Amino acid sequence: MTNKITTTWLGNMKFESTNPSGQNLFIDAGEENGGNNEGYRPKALMLSGLAGCAGLDVASLIKKMKLDVNSFKIEIEADLTEEHPKYYDKVSMDFHFYGDNLDEKKLQKTVDLSAEKYCGVLEMFRQFAEVSINSFLHKK
Numbered sequence: 001m002t003n004k005i006t007t008t009w010l011g012n013m014k015f016e017s018t019n020p021s022g023q024n025l026f027i028d029a030g031e032e033n034g035g036n037n038e039g040y041r042p043k044a045l046m047l048s049g050l051a052g053c054a055g056l057d058v059a060s061l062i063k064k065m066k067l068d069v070n071s072f073k074i075e076i077e078a079d080l081t082e083e084h085p086k087y088y089d090k091v092s093m094d095f096h097f098y099g100d101n102l103d104e105k106k107l108q109k110t111v112d113l114s115a116e117k118y119c120g121v122l123e124m125f126r127q128f129a130e131v132s133i134n135s136f137l138h139k140k
Contacts, residue, residue, distance in 0.1 A: 013034050014035065014038055025039070046088070047088075053119045057110070069098070075093075
C-alpha cells in the first residue's frame with residue numbers, strides 16, 4: 001500500500017497538507033521562527049502520529065478483548081538532539097488507563113501488542129530513537 005500526500009505552500013511559513021482520509025491539516029512555524037502560529041509543528045506532528053498509531057491499536061484491542069475501560073490517554077515526551085539536523089533521540093510514551101474495573105494484565109497486553117507487533121510508526125521511531133513505554137492504571 002502506498003500513501004500519497006500533497007503539501008502546498010500558502011505563503012510565509014504556512015503549508016496545507018492533504019491526507020488520505022480527506023482531512024487536511026495546516027503546518028506553520030511559531031512566531032519565533034517567522035511563522036504566524038497557524039498550524040502544527042512538523043516534529044510535534046510526528047509525535048501525534050506515533051500516539052495516534054499506538055492509540056488506534058490499543059483501542060481496537062480493548063474493543064476486541066471486551067475490556068472495561070472508561071478512557072485512556074497517551075502522553076509523550078521526546079528529547080531533541082542539540083545539533084542540526086535536530087531529531088528525537090529519546091522518546092517516552094506513557095499510557096494512562098482510567099476505569100473502575102481495569103484488567104492490568106490484559107491492558108498491558110494491548111500495549112505490548114501495539115509496541116511489538118502492530119504499530120509501524122513506533123517501529124519507525126525505533127530506527128532513530130530510544131523509546132520507553134510505560135502503563136499506568138487509574139481508578140475512576
